[in-house]
Amino acid sequence: MLEGREIVIGVSGGIAAYKAAALTSMLVQQGAGVTAVMTRNARRFVGPATFAALTARPVALRSFEPARYPLGAHIELAARADLVVVAPASADLLAKVASGAADDLLTTLLLCAECPLLFAPAMNSAMWAKPSVQRNVAQVAADGGLIVQPGTGWLSCRQKGAGRMAEPGEIVDVIRDTLAGRPIRQQG
DSSP: OOTTOEEEEEEOSSTTHHHHHHHHHHHHHTTOEEEEEEOTTGGGTSOHHHHHHHHTSOOBOOSOOTTTOTTOHHHHHHHHOSEEEEEEEOHHHHHHHHHTOOOSHHHHHHHHOOSOEEEEEOOOHHHHHOHHHHHHHHHHHHTTOEEOOOEEEEOTTSOEEEEEOOOHHHHHHHHHHHHTTOOOOOOO
16 A cells, blocks of 8 residues: 555654654555654664665755755655654654744755655653643644654653554554555656
């Protein structure tokens, strides 16, 4: 079902970045072409080599790489994507998206993308419960972003609660549902 699809997976900072690697592997196994875009903080949890090995593609790390992306990585990656999924979507990333901030490759790419945008939030339960975070999630959804709600369970802070990133298989199901019936983007 994902054969021939181009998916950008944005990885923001958080321990759930390890689940993004499993998600990436599932997407590739189902025939999708996947390019990973990692924030600086994401690289503190999982290394780019993991995503490069899983996708067989270079990982996009910087806004300005004229040798690889003469028009700008944010423009070129957005232009060819059938879907952009951000997993995990940290509280910081959601705040930036909700306000339209663009201070790194991932947030700039999200502003350029004309395809569906899917966000899988992941954070500590106290953070997830904050009114400001809930406002940001609501704003991202109001602006057309699709939210895969986090689950409840054991968190890396050694507590149980809401904020656990959805499981990779659940995210893949949402991706398939989102892309069903949509034409594959023509590559220029």
